[in-house]
Amino acid sequence: MNDGLGASAEQHLAEIWQRAVDTLSPGAKVWVYSAKPLTLHNNILIVAVQDDLTRAQLESRVRPALEHAISMALQQETRLVVTIEPGLSESLHQQDDMSTKGPVTYATDPYRREASYGQEAEPDDDEDDDSDEFVPSWAERKTSPPRIGTVAEARLNPRYLFENFVIGSSNRFAHAAAVAVAEAPGKAYNPLVIHGESGLGKTHLLHAIGHYVLNLYPSSRVRYVNSEEFTNDVINAIRENRTAALKRKYREIDVLLVDDIQFLEGKESTQTEFFHTFNALHNENKQIVMTSDRPPKNLTTLEDRLRNRFEWGLTTDVQPPDLETRIAILRKKAANEKLTAPADVLEFIASKVQTNIRELEGALIRATAFANLNGTTVDLQLAQIVLKDLIAEGEEPDITAGMIMAQTAAYSEFSIDDLCSTNRSRNLVLARQIAMYLCRELTDMSLPKIGQEFGNRDHTTVMHADRKIRKLMAEKHAVYNQVTELTARIKQQARQS
Numbered sequence: 001m002n003d004g005l006g007a008s009a010e011q012h013l014a015e016i017w018q019r020a021v022d023t024l025s026p027g028a029k030v031w032v033y034s035a036k037p038l039t040l041h042n043n044i045l046i047v048a049v050q051d052d053l054t055r056a057q058l059e060s061r062v063r064p065a066l067e068h069a070i071s072m073a074l075q076q077e078t079r080l081v082v083t084i085e086p087g088l089s090e091s092l093h094q095q096d097d098m099s100t101k102g103p104v105t106y107a108t109d110p111y112r113r114e115a116s117y118g119q120e121a122e123p124d125d126d127e128d129d130d131s132d133e134f135v136p137s138w139a140e141r142k143t144s145p146p147r148i149g150t151v152a153e154a155r156l157n158p159r160y161l162f163e164n165f166v167i168g169s170s171n172r173f174a175h176a177a178a179v180a181v182a183e184a185p186g187k188a189y190n191p192l193v194i195h196g197e198s199g200l201g202k203t204h205l206l207h208a209i210g211h212y213v214l215n216l217y218p219s220s221r222v223r224y225v226n227s228e229e230f231t232n233d234v235i236n237a238i239r240e241n242r243t244a245a246l247k248r249k250y251r252e253i254d255v256l257l258v259d260d261i262q263f264l265e266g267k268e269s270t271q272t273e274f275f276h277t278f279n280a281l282h283n284e285n286k287q288i289v290m291t292s293d294r295p296p297k298n299l300t301t302l303e304d305r306l307r308n309r310f311e312w313g314l315t316t317d318v319q320p321p322d323l324e325t326r327i328a329i330l331r332k333k334a335a336n337e338k339l340t341a342p343a344d345v346l347e348f349i350a351s352k353v354q355t356n357i358r359e360l361e362g363a364l365i366r367a368t369a370f371a372n373l374n375g376t377t378v379d380l381q382l383a384q385i386v387l388k389d390l391i392a393e394g395e396e397p398d399i400t401a402g403m404i405m406a407q408t409a410a411y412s413e414f415s416i417d418d419l420c421s422t423n424r425s426r427n428l429v430l431a432r433q434i435a436m437y438l439c440r441e442l443t444d445m446s447l448p449k450i451g452q453e454f455g456n457r458d459h460t461t462v463m464h465a466d467r468k469i470r471k472l473m474a475e476k477h478a479v480y481n482q483v484t485e486l487t488a489r490i491k492q493q494a495r496q497s
């Protein structure tokens with residue numbers, strides 16, 4: 001497909017988009033509902049959003065799931081480029097042709113939903129939300145019966161291959177372990193757990209294992225699932241009395257790849273089901289590979305019996321890449337995606353983005369897409385202009401408690417005075433605790449000093465707030481998204497002041 005879409009192509013794109021969006025988790029949908037697909041150019045889908053913040057979210061946390069969903073819906077590997085169209089929100093609301101169910105409330109009125117934080121993420125009632133509906137993709141289902149051992153059924157992203165993975169000192173061991181497991185599933189290390197900060201290649205390695213296994217053992221049954229999908233599957237199965245089918249689905253697998261197991265924390269029924277799945281597979285020497293944002297022993301609210309099992313096999317980490325590896329990653333990315341960028345631009349980007357490979361790639365795509373759309377090629381000067389918001393570590397602007405309180409107040413329905421008051425209404429307490437947590441995260445202030453700022457509270461109150469928000473963020477994507485969004489706003493304000 002090309003630029004200049006006719007009405008039917010436009011409608012087709014809108015349908016594809018909707019299908020892809022329907023498969024996303026509620027936490028991701030929050031960010032996507034107001035986006036609009038503009039055009040598909042080769043394998044790049046350009047999507048418009050109304051503000052910087054939404055773009056940042058689509059380019060970071062939401063990107064992997066969204067690109068995966070679109071690639072599946074289009075049956076071709078597709079990359080996402082996000083542009084900003086400020087008037088978009090109104091025009092979309094007028095048309096109202098996108099799904100604006102449930103999650104909208106989160107985005108516009110985050111604190112009002114506090115009552116639901118205590119529950120596990122509930123999938124939409126929409127039938128399409130059942131992940132089974134989507135794999136193999138709708139197009140494939142119409143024409144062919146299910147086969148075993150396909151990339152689509154395994155839910156693997158075609159882009160995440162070992163060939164595309166750049167090895168450096170930060171990930172050498174994790175890569176070697178992943179290859180070993182793929183070559184001898186169930187024999188080398190079982191389970192294999194890969195942990196590390198966001199955007200350092202854990203998901204990539206997980207999918208690469210799946211591809212390699214399918215290459216070496218084409219009839220094997222491989223399945224990738226993230227922990228939120230697993231949770232949704234468990235909730236649906238219990239609600240619909242389909243637990244036997246659920247058991248079959250996850251236990252008739254040779255290689256189970258589970259992403260982001262930290263989201264199992266605090267979800268009892270899901271943990272129980274996962275425990276039994278784990279045992280059933282492990283007993284039969286089926287391979288289990290998992291990723292986590294921290295080592296299993298630090299998943300403190302996970303049941304002991306699960307945590308113990310996670311440590312039966314091999315645990316390895318991925319670290320942020322050094323400058324040389326970052327440049328090599330950008331080079332590979334540029335070559336794979338046929339993006340033209342001179343060496344000094346790649347070095348500029350690699351020097352600015354130090355801790356997250358997803359952001360590293362996002363910056364390259366943003367700079368080259370901008371040049372493309374303007375019919376020019378990217379050079380250092382253009383890259384510096386387009387990426388002026390990238391601030392290397394060490395150059396971070398100072399953030400004050402005042403800024404945090406002002407932004408939290410503006411984001412919630414409360415005033416700064418409310419945040420400092422003794423009022424303990426439920427929503428206000430959450431807003432206050434988030435603000436305290438952010439003071440802990442974004443400033444060097446001590447606990448007593450933070451307490452003082454919030455109406456002379458005791459340091460133990462701040463400590464409690466900090467713990468509580470950390471826990472909620474690990475358990476609830478909605479809270480995670482709100483805190484991320486607020487953090488972005490605060491940083492943006494700090495840069496401007």
Ligand SMILES: Nc1ncnc2c1ncn2[C@@H]1O[C@H](COP(=O)(O)OP(=O)(O)OP(=O)(O)O)[C@@H](O)[C@H]1O
Pocket residue numbers: 064160164165166167171196197198199200201202203204205293329357358361
């Ligand atoms: N060593 C690498 N070589 C090439 N690309 C990489 C490498 N590491 C990460 N990437 C790319 O960076 C992006 C982010 O990686 P990935 O999604 O695997 O991170 P993650 O650790 O799973 O993050 P999260 O915890 O947020 O899910 C992906 O597009 C991936 O292909």
